[in-house]
Amino acid sequence: MPTYRQFPAAGCITRPIALHNDGFHLCSCTGATGLQTSATEFASWMRNFFYPLSGNSQTLDMLTTNGSLNNGTQLKYALGIGEGSYLGWKLYAHSGSDAAFRTTMFVYPEQNLGIAIFCNRSDMKPADKAIELSSLLLKPHPDYIPPASLPTIDSNNAEPACLSCYNNFIGKDYIADNGVQCSIIAKNGRIYWRSFGEDLLLKELRADSLVVVNRPQTTLVFQHATKKSGSLRIRKYTRGEERIFRPIQLTTPQSEDIRQYQGTYFSKELGIHCRIIWKGNIEMSIAGTWFHRFKFVGVDDVLSEDWPVEHIVFQRNKRGKITGFAIYNVSVQQILFSKIR
Known part of the structure; x- marks a missing residue:
């Protein structure tokens, strides 16, 4: 069970993996904070979506209208609120997991329904709980068409045909342009993608192209160094979005x-x-x-x-x-x- 101290509100947390962190006051510097409130108080804020007492209809439109980047790219995120759908019903959602409670809020404006999940363990997944509860309380919209299910990847025979063909990539650390770091490792003849402290098994689809077994929407393409391509890199594709990872090469400046x-x-x-x-x-x-x-x-x-x-x-x-x-x-x-x- 995590433990908290009052500085200010939840100023630190000792997680079950014994990782102590007292820098949560930095969260507000980058836009993320834990939830410092009670369930009763939070419910009153959810009611504000249906019966606004704070702000007006323009305020709600601003909160729930997806934004865009300077280059015109449309986001799937509004002003602090994610806008989407579940079972065909419009959904406003927000989650927090840096300090205090780990929380998820689902608001279904067409159903006059709000769901809030508060967890006081750092290893809980409140969004999953909110989805489970939504499934119990909602029937699919009459026009709802279920999305095509992702293919299941069998973890058997996940050894690549030529493990040594990946030697230039194995054992190296990589970084993407957004600062995310990862590593490629090999264990027992298999290749793993180490990301955020988790070793994810990869299975070869074809030469130099591997899929994440338990996340089949994610594929890694290993690009070898050539005169045309330059240095080696890994191209990560998730639902059509590309992220390029380049090897980390440490330097020692004077x-x-x-x-x-x-x-x-x-x-x-x-x-x-x-x-x-x-x-x-x-x-x-x-x-x-x-x-x-x-x-x-x-x-x-x-x-x-x-x-x-x-x-x-x-x-x-x-x-x-x-x-x-x-x-x-x-x-x-x-x-x-x-x-x-």
Whole structure:
């Protein structure tokens, strides 16, 4: 059972795997927070979708209208609310899992139904519970057409025809442009994709193309280095979306080069300061939390094992002087900090 202390609200958590974290006040810096409320109070907010007391119809439209990126790409996410459907009924959803309760909210506006799941264990899956409860309370919409089921991948005979053909990829760590890191490993003649601490079995569909056995919507394509393609890389496809992973190649910059990153930085977007110092390695403080586990993978390119600073790219002006950096991770993209001194 996780344990909490009051600083402020849920200021830290000790998870069942004995991973202690007291940096949850950083969650609000990147848009994610745990839920600091009661079930009764939360129910009143869900009622606001049907009988608005806070805001008006324009407020609800703003909350539930999917947004878009600067390049025009449409998102499946509104202003804090996911918009979708379940069993053919319109669905507004939101989840939180960083601190306090792990929660999921489902609101079905056409059915005058709201579901809230509160979990006080970090290994629970509230979204799955919300789906189970929805299945009990809702009948499919008359026009609902069930989606085609994904094919089941048999884990038997998952050994690739030529394991050595993947030697250039096995044992390496990789990073995507959004800061997500993974590894490719081999065990007992099989290939696994290590992602977020989990080893996922891969099964060969054809040469250099492997599917994740328990996630058949995800395929990894291994691209060897050639004069045409350049360095080797892994292309990950999930429901048609592509993400490119490149090998992590550690570098060891000289201490005098690293010292140029020292200073104080400020993010206008977040309204917080960051301080970077050099003590034999880069140390970074954001909103009072210190991070130490950094490794260089190129000039001005730094990785960390700690959220939310998994991938940092420093920026320079035309004279080569450090002017700031950008943070990339699975939650946020290109959060900018400018060097102020």
